[in-house]
Amino acid sequence: MAEATANGDIAPDEHRSASGQLLAADGTPLKKSIRRSEARARLRAFLLVAPLLIFVLLSFIAPIADMLFRSVENEIVADTLPRTVEALDAWDPQTGPPPEPVYRAFYDDMLEATELKIHTRLGSRLNYEESGMSSLFRKTNERRLERFDLDQPLQPQFVDLDKDWGEVEPWAVIKTFAPRYTWGYFLQAADMRLTPGGVEMAPEFEQIYLKLFWRTILLSCTITLSCLLLGYPVAWLLSNLPARSANLLMILVLLPFWTSLLVRTSAWKVLLQEQGVINDILVYIGIVSDAGRLVMINNQTGTIIAMTHILLPFMVLPLYSVMKTIPPSYLRAAKSLGATDWTAFWRVYFPQSVPGIGAGAILVFILAIGYYITPELVGGTDGTFISNRIAFHISTSLNWGLAAALGSLLLILVLGLYWLYDRIVGIDNVKLG
Amino acid sequence: MSLKLKMMMAGAGIAGAAVAGAAYAADELPACEGCADSMTVVSWGGAYQNSQQKAYSEPYAEMTGVEFVWDESSNEAVAKLRAMAEAGNITWDLVDVVASDAMRLCDEGLAEEIDFDSALAEAPDGTVATEDFGEMIVSDCFVPQIAYSTTFGYRTDVAEWNGETPDDICDVFDLEAFPGKRALEKRPINNMEWALLCSGVAKEDIYDTLETEEGQAQAFAKLDEIKDSVVWWSAGAETPQLLADGEIVMGSTYNGRLFALIEEQKQPVAMMWDAQVYDLDGWIVPAGLPEDRKARVMHFLKFATDTQRLADQAKYISYGPARQSSAPLVGQHAELGIDMAPHMPTNPENATNTFLYNYEWWADYRDDLDAKFQAWLLR
Numbered sequence: 001m002a003e004a005t006a007n008g009d010i011a012p013d014e015h016r017s018a019s020g021q022l023l024a025a026d027g028t029p030l031k032k033s034i035r036r037s038e039a040r041a042r043l044r045a046f047l048l049v050a051p052l053l054i055f056v057l058l059s060f061i062a063p064i065a066d067m068l069f070r071s072v073e074n075e076i077v078a079d080t081l082p083r084t085v086e087a088l089d090a091w092d093p094q095t096g097p098p099p100e101p102v103y104r105a106f107y108d109d110m111l112e113a114t115e116l117k118i119h120t121r122l123g124s125r126l127n128y129e130e131s132g133m134s135s136l137f138r139k140t141n142e143r144r145l146e147r148f149d150l151d152q153p154l155q156p157q158f159v160d161l162d163k164d165w166g167e168v169e170p171w172a173v174i175k176t177f178a179p180r181y182t183w184g185y186f187l188q189a190a191d192m193r194l195t196p197g198g199v200e201m202a203p204e205f206e207q208i209y210l211k212l213f214w215r216t217i218l219l220s221c222t223i224t225l226s227c228l229l230l231g232y233p234v235a236w237l238l239s240n241l242p243a244r245s246a247n248l249l250m251i252l253v254l255l256p257f258w259t260s261l262l263v264r265t266s267a268w269k270v271l272l273q274e275q276g277v278i279n280d281i282l283v284y285i286g287i288v289s290d291a292g293r294l295v296m297i298n299n300q301t302g303t304i305i306a307m308t309h310i311l312l313p314f315m316v317l318p319l320y321s322v323m324k325t326i327p328p329s330y331l332r333a334a335k336s337l338g339a340t341d342w343t344a345f346w347r348v349y350f351p352q353s354v355p356g357i358g359a360g361a362i363l364v365f366i367l368a369i370g371y372y373i374t375p376e377l378v379g380g381t382d383g384t385f386i387s388n389r390i391a392f393h394i395s396t397s398l399n400w401g402l403a404a405a406l407g408s409l410l411l412i413l414v415l416g417l418y419w420l421y422d423r424i425v426g427i428d429n430v431k432l433g
Numbered sequence: 434m435s436l437k438l439k440m441m442m443a444g445a446g447i448a449g450a451a452v453a454g455a456a457y458a459a460d461e462l463p464a465c466e467g468c469a470d471s472m473t474v475v476s477w478g479g480a481y482q483n484s485q486q487k488a489y490s491e492p493y494a495e496m497t498g499v500e501f502v503w504d505e506s507s508n509e510a511v512a513k514l515r516a517m518a519e520a521g522n523i524t525w526d527l528v529d530v531v532a533s534d535a536m537r538l539c540d541e542g543l544a545e546e547i548d549f550d551s552a553l554a555e556a557p558d559g560t561v562a563t564e565d566f567g568e569m570i571v572s573d574c575f576v577p578q579i580a581y582s583t584t585f586g587y588r589t590d591v592a593e594w595n596g597e598t599p600d601d602i603c604d605v606f607d608l609e610a611f612p613g614k615r616a617l618e619k620r621p622i623n624n625m626e627w628a629l630l631c632s633g634v635a636k637e638d639i640y641d642t643l644e645t646e647e648g649q650a651q652a653f654a655k656l657d658e659i660k661d662s663v664v665w666w667s668a669g670a671e672t673p674q675l676l677a678d679g680e681i682v683m684g685s686t687y688n689g690r691l692f693a694l695i696e697e698q699k700q701p702v703a704m705m706w707d708a709q710v711y712d713l714d715g716w717i718v719p720a721g722l723p724e725d726r727k728a729r730v731m732h733f734l735k736f737a738t739d740t741q742r743l744a745d746q747a748k749y750i751s752y753g754p755a756r757q758s759s760a761p762l763v764g765q766h767a768e769l770g771i772d773m774a775p776h777m778p779t780n781p782e783n784a785t786n787t788f789l790y791n792y793e794w795w796a797d798y799r800d801d802l803d804a805k806f807q808a809w810l811l812r
């Protein structure tokens with residue numbers, strides 16, 4: 001091909017345009033042609049990943065965004081009682097029950113709400129904040145409201161319907177939770193309360209979530225550590241045995257993977273319970289007395305044992321794939337240079353296996369921190385995780401706002417720990433093989 | 434030979450007629466105009482769902498040819514229905530839930546309100562449904578099927594008890610006379626009431642007491658006495674399993690589970706009916722179903738909650754039918770051949786001291802007390 005100089009005395013051939021641009025076979029400028037074909041390749045690549053991208057967007061990003069939104073969303077109060085919220089704006093809870101116009105506005109709002117049968121929903125929502133709101137709103141139904149005499153003051157008639165409507169509390173709760181967005185759920189998730197007087201700590205005997213978060217982290221760390229202690233020698237053995245026995249061992253590591261999670265957890269119940277296999281053996285050989293059987297299940301011990309077992313493969317596999325790449329000759333070289341077994345391992349082998357430890361630990365820790373079936377089944381009261389409370393608020397109490405706030409905090413926590421890990425160990429130092 | 438065959442056929446004919454007499458005669462079932470020809474029913478699975486299939490859906494399917502799809506999701510029905518309603522795609526036609534969940538669904542506007550007298554069948558003597566169900570109707574959206582109770586089972590072979598057996602709810606709190614582990618449900622409902630009852634509060638004052646901080650503290654103090662000896666359960670199947678394994682000496686669970694443990698599996702376990710708490714289980718129809726599916730559900734519902742059908746269900750499980758008119762029709766267990774009446778929680782001998790789950794009160798205080806209860810468990 002001709003040299004592309006801008007020199008005018010080289011006659012333009014068929015591969016050049018009049019201005020000296022390179023042309024493709026079809027006569028379009030080469031640059032444009034290349035750009036077009038690159039764009040086509042990019043489009044093709046994009047189309048190939050598009051299904052995955054759409055899947056991740058729909059099934060992962062969107063739900064998380066929705067969850068984050070739910071944890072602050074509080075439109076139900078202002079939507080159901082728009083006039084009341086406005087009328088309560090000027091009212092100060094310190095001055096006693098609200099004035100008559102508030103009751104008028106409330107009457108109009110409730111008349112519409114009861115017709116649409118959405119007043120009980122609001123009652124359930126406000127009952128999360130103050131016990132008794134649920135039945136108060138259910139009682140204030142269409143039938144009762146229609147009997148009101150609008151020419152008389154409404155306040156006594158509401159008090160007549162239920163004396164609580166004459167108190168300050170229900171109105172204060174409505175006023176406090178009137179804004180369309182609230183930090184109330186997040187405060188609750190951190191054992192605090194949003195009250196008319198501002199934010200305050202929940203009473204000591206009601207604090208639960210901070211303890212659970214702390215316990216979740218602590219137990220997850222313990223589980224990660226015990227997975228590492230148990231998994232490291234196994235991975236070392238796997239990577240150093242001859243292929244045949246290594247394969248057999250590998251099957252033993254993978255076997256639990258092929259068994260249902262529930263079966264594995266229930267098996268631990270049979271093994272660990274007080275009248276279980278392990279205790280029976282210990283009593284039989286006389287290590288513990290019949291009255292002093294060990295309590296190993298329905299507590300933290302049960303959670304740690306069962307979850308270590310379940311998550312062990314997630315530690316062994318990354319460790320194994322990293323150790324497989326460490327040439328055995330390094331260890332031999334170290335020893336031939338006079339290192340003891342321990343020094344050779346600690347100074348030569350171990351540092352090279354650190355990326356595997358990092359990958360395994362992150363994998364196990366992140367799986368453990370969100371686990372919920374196993375702690376629920378074997379955790380008793382002191383071996384349950386924050387995820388068990390999240391599940392409770394999703395499926396039983398229906399307090400999705402609080403569940404979302406707890407979930408968001410858990411997400412923030414994990415991201416925070418990830419950042420910390422990156423700062424201390426470095427995320428580049430993680431290898432899956 | 435042929436005579437014998439004829440006689441057998443005649444016999445079968447008579448038996449068939451008897452069955453048809455007990456059930457709806459096929460032509461008695463009114464036709465269903467513009468109805469969907471399949472329906473998705475949600476229940477609890479296990480022996481309970483089986484009893485519903487035997488008593489309700491199989492006879493109905495035989496008469497109408499409707500195809501039933503069963504979904505065993507009742508324990509998370511409230512959350513799932515809410516999610517379905519938000520997504521605008523309700524795939525369930527009829528959902529079996531406990532009364533407290535039904536009230537919640539009704540409050541949330543997720544369940545259809547039902548006009549009992551027009552939608553449900555009359556009793557054979559012409560009593561309208563609202564009267565026949567009586568006080569079992571606890572919500573506008575909820576058609577009760579059965580009354581069950583949460584009560585205690587205990588092992589009959591505990592040597593340390595010196596031949597004594599617990600017959601009083603307070604024996605659960607008595608670790609000296611009845612040492613050993615107990616199983617209680619991991620939630621405040623029932624446990625708080627029992628604790629107050631055994632710390633000297635009169636039955637009629639229990640909920641007033643429980644509304645106050647002092648009353649709650651009193652209940653927790655009573656539970657503290659046995660806290661170290663309690664295994665907390667969250668699924669109804671746990672207590673029977675723990676009793677069978679000898680892990681616990683007594684525990685609360687649903688009476689039908691204990692019936693199966695005692696009568697079907699012949700375990701050395703007996704029932705303690707004192708202070709049993711009645712609860713109701715029944716149907717709700719999700720709000721906003723398309724016309725044809727709703728018509729089919731209402732048609733089935735009328736059939737499945739009539740006097741005979743509710744009595745039939747008691748052949749398969751020891752739960753009491755919710756209609757008064759069904760009680761005299763309760764017969765023997767379909768396979769074991771034992772009389773079911775003495776095993777019903779409503780049997781007068783069992784029902785000397787009972788509670789009815791206070792739905793209204795718990796709807797108000799559940800969120801608050803549950804948080805306190807969980808915090809207490811963590812202590």
